Amino acid sequence: MCFYGCILHSRVLYHGGKGLALVGQHPSLSIGNKKKRKRQLDLDKMIAKLKYLDSGGSELKWVEGFNIGSVVDGKIEEVKDIGVVIGFKKYNDVFGFVTHYQLGGIVMETGSTIQAVVLDVDRAERLVDLSLRPEFVNGSKEGSSVTQKKKRKNSALKDLEVFQSVNATVEIVRENYLVLSIPEYNYAIGYASVYDYNTQRLPQRQFLDGQSVIATVMALPCPETSGRLLLLLNEVNETSSSKRAKKMSSYEVGSLVQAEITEIKPLELKLKFGIGLHGRVHITEVNNVNDLEDPFVTLKVGKTVQAVILAKANRSNSNRNNFQWELSMRPELLTGSYKLGDELMTEKLEFSTGQCVTGYVYKVESEWVWLTISRNVRAQLYVLDSACEPSELKDFQKRFYVGKPVSGYVLSINRQRKLLRVIFRPFSALSCGNGDNSIVKLDDHENSIVNDNSSDYIHEGDIVGGRISKVFPGVSGLLVQIGPHMYGRINYTDLTDSWVPDPLSGYHEGQFVKCKVLEVSRTVSGNVHVDLSLQSSDGMLCQNSTEVCNVAYTPSKRVEKIDDLHPDMVVQGYVKNVTPKGCFILLSRKIDAKILLSNLSDGYVKDPEQEFPVGKLVIGRVLSVEPLSNRVEVTLKSSNASSRPESEINSLSTLHVGHVISGRIKRVESYGLFIAIDNTTLVGLCHISEISDDHIENIETKYRAGEKVTARVLK
Numbered sequence: 001m002c003f004y005g006c007i008l009h010s011r012v013l014y015h016g017g018k019g020l021a022l023v024g025q026h027p028s029l030s031i032g033n034k035k036k037r038k039r040q041l042d043l044d045k046m047i048a049k050l051k052y053l054d055s056g057g058s059e060l061k062w063v064e065g066f067n068i069g070s071v072v073d074g075k076i077e078e079v080k081d082i083g084v085v086i087g088f089k090k091y092n093d094v095f096g097f098v099t100h101y102q103l104g105g106i107v108m109e110t111g112s113t114i115q116a117v118v119l120d121v122d123r124a125e126r127l128v129d130l131s132l133r134p135e136f137v138n139g140s141k142e143g144s145s146v147t148q149k150k151k152r153k154n155s156a157l158k159d160l161e162v163f164q165s166v167n168a169t170v171e172i173v174r175e176n177y178l179v180l181s182i183p184e185y186n187y188a189i190g191y192a193s194v195y196d197y198n199t200q201r202l203p204q205r206q207f208l209d210g211q212s213v214i215a216t217v218m219a220l221p222c223p224e225t226s227g228r229l230l231l232l233l234n235e236v237n238e239t240s241s242s243k244r245a246k247k248m249s250s251y252e253v254g255s256l257v258q259a260e261i262t263e264i265k266p267l268e269l270k271l272k273f274g275i276g277l278h279g280r281v282h283i284t285e286v287n288n289v290n291d292l293e294d295p296f297v298t299l300k301v302g303k304t305v306q307a308v309i310l311a312k313a314n315r316s317n318s319n320r321n322n323f324q325w326e327l328s329m330r331p332e333l334l335t336g337s338y339k340l341g342d343e344l345m346t347e348k349l350e351f352s353t354g355q356c357v358t359g360y361v362y363k364v365e366s367e368w369v370w371l372t373i374s375r376n377v378r379a380q381l382y383v384l385d386s387a388c389e390p391s392e393l394k395d396f397q398k399r400f401y402v403g404k405p406v407s408g409y410v411l412s413i414n415r416q417r418k419l420l421r422v423i424f425r426p427f428s429a430l431s432c433g434n435g436d437n438s439i440v441k442l443d444d445h446e447n448s449i450v451n452d453n454s455s456d457y458i459h460e461g462d463i464v465g466g467r468i469s470k471v472f473p474g475v476s477g478l479l480v481q482i483g484p485h486m487y488g489r490i491n492y493t494d495l496t497d498s499w500v501p502d503p504l505s506g507y508h509e510g511q512f513v514k515c516k517v518l519e520v521s522r523t524v525s526g527n528v529h530v531d532l533s534l535q536s537s538d539g540m541l542c543q544n545s546t547e548v549c550n551v552a553y554t555p556s557k558r559v560e561k562i563d564d565l566h567p568d569m570v571v572q573g574y575v576k577n578v579t580p581k582g583c584f585i586l587l588s589r590k591i592d593a594k595i596l597l598s599n600l601s602d603g604y605v606k607d608p609e610q611e612f613p614v615g616k617l618v619i620g621r622v623l624s625v626e627p628l629s630n631r632v633e634v635t636l637k638s639s640n641a642s643s644r645p646e647s648e649i650n651s652l653s654t655l656h657v658g659h660v661i662s663g664r665i666k667r668v669e670s671y672g673l674f675i676a677i678d679n680t681t682l683v684g685l686c687h688i689s690e691i692s693d694d695h696i697e698n699i700e701t702k703y704r705a706g707e708k709v710t711a712r713v714l715k
Contacts (some may be wrong), residue, residue, distance in 0.1 A: 062091045062094050062126070063121060063123055065090065065091070066094075066118045066121050066128050067118060067227075068118055068119070068120070068121070068189050068227065068228065069117060069118060069136075069188075069189055070117070070118050071115050071116070071117055071118075071137065072088070072096070072115070072116060072117075072118060072128075072130070073088075073089075073113065073114070073115055074086035074087060074088050074096050074113070074114055074115075074116060074130070075087050075088075075089070075111070075112070075113050075114075076108050076109065076110050076111060076112050076113075076114065077095070077110070078110060079108055079109070079110055081300050081301075081302060081303070082099065082100070082302055083097055083098050083099040083100055083102075083103075084097070084098045084103065084108050085097060086098065086114070086116065086128075086130060093126060094126045094127075094128065095126065095127055095128070096116065096127070096128040096129070096130045097127060097128070097129055097130065098116060098129075098130045098131065098132055099129075099172070099209065099304065100260075100302070100303045100304035100305075101171075101209040101210060101258060101260075101304035102119070102129075102130065102131040102132060102133055102171070102172075103132050103133075103304070104131075104132050104133035104134060104306075105305065105306045105334075106132055107298065114132065115137060116130035116131060116132050116137065117130065117131045117132075117136040117137055118130060119131050119136075119171055119172060119179050119189060120172060120174075120179050120191075129172055129179070131171065135181075135183070135187050136181075136187055139186060139187055157185070157188055157220060157221060157229065159185060160182075160185060160188070160217050160220060160229075161217065162217055162218065162219065162220065163216060163217065163218075164216065164217045165214060165215070165216050165217075165234065166182050166184065166185070166214070166215055166216075166217060166231075167182070167183070167184060167212065167213075167214060168180040168181065168182050168190065168192075168212070168213050168214070168215045168231065169181050169182075169183060169210060169211070169212055169213075170207050170208065170209055170210065170211040170212075170213060171189075171209065172209070173207050173208070173209065174194075175194075176193060176194060176195075177191055177192060177193050177194060178191070178192050178193075178194060178207060178213075178233075179191060180192055180213070180215060180231060188229060189228075189229065190215070190217075190228070190229035190230065190231040191228055191229065191230055191231065192215055192230070192231040192232060192233050193232075193233075194207070194233070208260070208272070208273075208274075208275070209258065209260070209304060210257070210258035210273070210274075210304075211274065211275060213233060213234075214233075214234045215231040215232060215233050215234060216231065216232045216234060217229070217230075217231060218230045218231060218232045251274065251277070251309055251325075252309065253309055253310065253311060253312075254308060254309060255308070255309045256306060256307070256308055256334070257273045257274065257306070257307055257308075257309060257327070258273060258304055258305075258306060259271035259272060259273035259279065259304070259305055259306075259307050259327065260272050260273070260302065260303070260304050260305075261299060261300065261301050261302065261303050261304075261305060262278075262301065263301065264296055264299060264300075264301060266283075266362075266402045266403040267282070267283045267360060267362055267372060267402070267403060268280045268281060268282050268283055269281040269286070269296070269299065269329075271305070271307065271327065273307075273325075277325060278324060278325070279307070279309075279324060279325035279326065279327045280324060280325075280326065280327065281307060281327045281328065281329050282326070282328075282372070282374070282375045283295055283296075283360045283372065283403070284358075284359070284360065284372065284373065284374050284375065285310070285327070285328035285329060285330055285375070286329050286330065287330065287331075288330055288331055288332050293405075294405070305329060306329070306334055307327040307328060307329050307334075308327065308328050308329075308330075308333045308334060309325060309326070309327060310326040310327060310328050310375075311325075311326040312324075312325050312326070326375065351377075351410050351413055351420060352410065353410050353411065353412070353413065354409055354410060354426070354427060355409065355410045356407060356408070356409055356426075357373055357379065357407070357408060357409075357410060357420065357422065358373075358405060358406070358407045359371030359372055359373040359378075359379050359405075359406055359408075359422075360372055360403055360404065360405055360406070361400050361401060361402055361403060361404045361406060362402055362403075363402070364397055364400050364401065364402070366383075366397065367382065367383050367484075368380050368381065368382060368383070369381040369383075369386070369396075369400045369406070371406055371408075371422070373420065376418055377418050377419075377420065378417075378418065378419050378420070379408070379410075379419065379420040379421065379422045380419065380420070380421050380422070381406065381408060381421075381422055381423070381424075382421075382423075382483065382484050383396045384464070384465045384466060384467060384481065384482055384483060385411075385422075385423040385424060385465075385483070386399070386400075386424055386465075387399075387424065387465055388463050388464055388465040388514050388515075389465070389514060390465075390511075390512040390513055390514055392465075393465050393467070393512040394512055408422030408423055408424055409422060409423055409424075409425070409426050409427060410422055411423050411427075411457060423457070425462075427457045427459075458482070458486075458517055458520055458530060459517065459520065460517055460518065460519055460520060461516070461517060462516070462517040463514065463515070463516055463517075464482050464514075464515050464516075464517060464532075465482070465512065465513075465514060465515070466480040466481060466482045466488065466512070466513050466514070466515045466532065467480065467481045467510065467511070467512050467513070468480055468481075468507060468508065468509050468510060468511045468512075468513060469481045469487060469509065470509060471504060471507060471508065471509055474614045474615060475492040475574050475575075475576055475586055475614060475615050476492065477489060477490045477491045477492045477494070477495065478490040478495070478504075478507065480513060480515060480532055482515065482530065482532070486528070486530070487530070488515065488517070488530035488531065488532040489529070489530070489531060489532065490515070490531075490532045490533065490534060491531070491533075491586075491588070491589035492504075492574055492586055492615075493558065493573075493574065493586050493587070493588050493589055494518070494531075494532070494533040494534060494535055494589055495507070495534050495535075496534070496535065497535050497536055499572045499617055500617070501616075501617050502615070503574075513534060514534075515532040515533065515534060516532065516533045516534075516535070517530060517531075517532060518531040518532060518533050518589075519531040531589060535558075558588055559571065559587050559588050559591060560588055560590065560591075561590075561591075562591055562625065562627050562630055562632065563627060565587075565591075565622055565625045565632060566622065566625060567622050567623060567624060567625065568621055568622065569621065569622045570619065570620070570621055570622075571587055571593070571619075571620060571621070571622060571634060572587075572617065572618070572619050572620075573585035573586050573587045573593060573617075573618060573620075573634075574586045574615055574616065574617055574618075575612050575613065575614050575615060575616045575618060576592060576614065577614060578608050578609045578612055578613075578614070580597070580608075581596065581597055582594060582595045582596040582597045582598075582599070582600065582608070583595050583600070583608060583612050585618060585620075585634065587632070591630075591632060592632070593620075593622075593632040593633065593634040594631070594632065594633050594634070595620065595633070595634050595635065595636060596633070596635075599620075599623070599633075599634070599635035599636060599637055600612065600636055601636060601637065602637050602638050602678055602679060603663060603664035603676055603678060603706075603708075604664045604665075604666045604676040604705070604706060605706065606705040606706040607706070611706070618636055619636070620634040620635055620636045621634065621635055622634055623635050638679075652682065654680070655677075655682070655713050656713065657713050657714065657715060658712065658713060659712070659713045660710060660711070660712050660713075661677050661678070661684075661710070661711055661712075661713060662677075662678045662708070662709070662710050663675040663676050663677045663678050663684075663708075663709060663710075663711070664676050664678075664706055664707065664708055664709070665703055665704065665705050665706060665707045665709060666683055666705060667705060668699060668700050668703055668704065668705060669699075670688075670699060670700075671687065671688055672685055672686050672687040672688045672690075672691070672699070673685070673686045673691065673699070673703055673709075674686075675709060675711060684711070684713075686711055690714070691703075
């Protein structure tokens with residue numbers, strides 16, 4: 001935009017009869033800009049002198065200790081969000097400042113000493129802008145003396161010529177000027193105004209730290225320029241599309257860039273770099289692989305970081321004109337210990353079962369936790385695979401939150417969905433159907449699901465977390481879920497360590513439990529059968545429930561094999577079922593025992609089902625063991641009765657008139673009671689006249705079969 005009276009610097013392209021053809025400004029005609037920058041420097045000096053007029057200008061002598069490009073010693077006074085404040089021992093009222101960009105990725109701590117290079121000096125504010133970037137500091141330290149440093153600096157500037165175009169990098173952005181470095185000339189420091197006479201009333205161009213620009217040398221360092229190199233920014237007339245193409249074509253996969261953090265999200269960083277370019281750093285691209293530290297703990301909005309370009313993603317859905325670049329801040333990429341190559345563009349997608357992987361939580365559901373393993377690979381963690389302690393399983397959703405780092409072991413791989421299933425406990429890949437431990441590429445869609453039958457990782461002796469799915473009636477035990485589609489059975493005898501009357505007491509459906517795998521077997525049809533136990537006698541299991549453990553009963557050794565049994569051995573068991581001939585009891589999950597009706601009691605048993613309900617705990621002695629047929633017979637009779645000779649049990653000679661005996665009522669008749677005498681096979685009659693001193697109207701209302709009584713022998 002031009003207006004009357006505007007001073008226009010241009011070059012004559014054509015002189016004709018009708019007028020002149022002009023274009024832009026020519027460096028040789030830009031002396032006004034050179035003078036303008038010189039006037040700004042002189043004005044800074046004048047303001048500084050006026051501020052310290054009372055001291056006769058002696059206060060400005062500190063400037064002599066901060067020559068542009070020189071190395072100075074300082075101490076970190078304060079670390080702020082936008083940079084680091086430096087103090088100087090010799091000048092107490094002069095401060096230095098290092099922006100995040102000039103830190104070069106170095107983490108600073110308050111109180112540490114540093115050596116930095118002077119980039120700019122503000123005399124009026126007594127502020128020195130410094131840099132810790134290696135290209136400045138290392139270059140300035142090459143000379144061992146001041147004379148060598150000056151020779152080196154002069155040799156770099158001697159090669160520059162006035163009106164020469166150079167490629168420069170923006171180091172500091174001021175309100176009216178830029179501090180630039182020229183990498184091709186030993187990172188010489190120069191200064192350029194951000195506008196000139198032709199653009200002073202137009203919207204000013206925006207510049208970023210690290211931005212590449214083209215400038216023209218207007219004046220070499222001399223007393224007139226206060227010893228500074230003055231530059232002029234070149235104006236380039238380009239269309240918006242050509243500018244976009246140019247700025248994007250200058251970056252390639254593997255290129256290192258300086259970027260500024262604009263937003264920190266739970267799972268990614270938003271950054272800007274170059275000229276209007278935007279990118280993101282996925283949470284897995286901040287630290288090296290399997291590093292569980294919080295990747296964002298030291299990062300803040302506005303901080304300048306170094307990153308490497310991984311790939312150019314698709315256009316953002318929210319802004320179709322905004323290209324999103326994929327960046328990485330992993331130290332192994334920035335330091336060069338990891339070879340950069342074309343694989344960065346597509347990302348490595350190779351995993352093997354049993355491999356330990358690290359990811360970050362991005363979604364928590366009632367049954368599943370979703371992890372992001374890399375930019376394109378996800379993983380699932382099931383609730384029962386996350387722990388084995390009931391208290392931890394109960395607090396499943398509280399234990400995980402978005403952004404939490406999690407490590408696990410690959411159990412199965414779905415190539416098509418680029419999805420892994422992980423568990424917390426390690427296991428052998430040999431047992432999971434992947435004996436060669438081969439690497440699986442997720443971008444190979446053949447045989448898209450690897451090790452989908454995830455039951456192979458369950459082995460005898462494993463401690464797993466479970467959830468009660470069903471409480472069976474009687475003595476059928478529990479059905480416990482131990483995986484998304486996997487269940488195990490707990491026998492009635494494996495519910496507790498001790499023999500207690502009601503082992504199911506305290507358990508309910510939906511309750512989390514800690515289980516031990518006793519046995520894993522497969523049927524002919526391929527179904528998997530898993531036997532579990534809740535017993536904690538080995539010290540490994542504890543259900544955190546006082547209702548389950550009954551300390552009143554001492555643990556007894558469980559019989560697991562029939563070879564462990566022998567005659568006269570005392571055993572305990574639960575009544576499994578009752579028949580007219582007797583009943584069967586559970587000694588363990590694999591051994592049942594038979595009790596004949598005659599061995600249920602020392603006395604008469606009128607109603608076995610009533611006296612021996614299913615689930616009742618009984619104590620007996622082994623009568624016989626048949627290992628080949630897996631048959632065991634037990635008696636519940638007392639040892640005294642069983643050990644007496646049969647002749648003595650059936651003989652009346654053991655009874656005498658006047659003896660008091662005990663027994664059970666075998667039958668009730670209208671005329672009296674038939675009583676089975678204990679420890680014998682004898683039955684006696686108690687006439688109704690001998691039952692009581694009082695008159696009995698109805699004997700059946702007073703006595704019942706099976707009732708325990710005592711009587712005296714009359715004859």
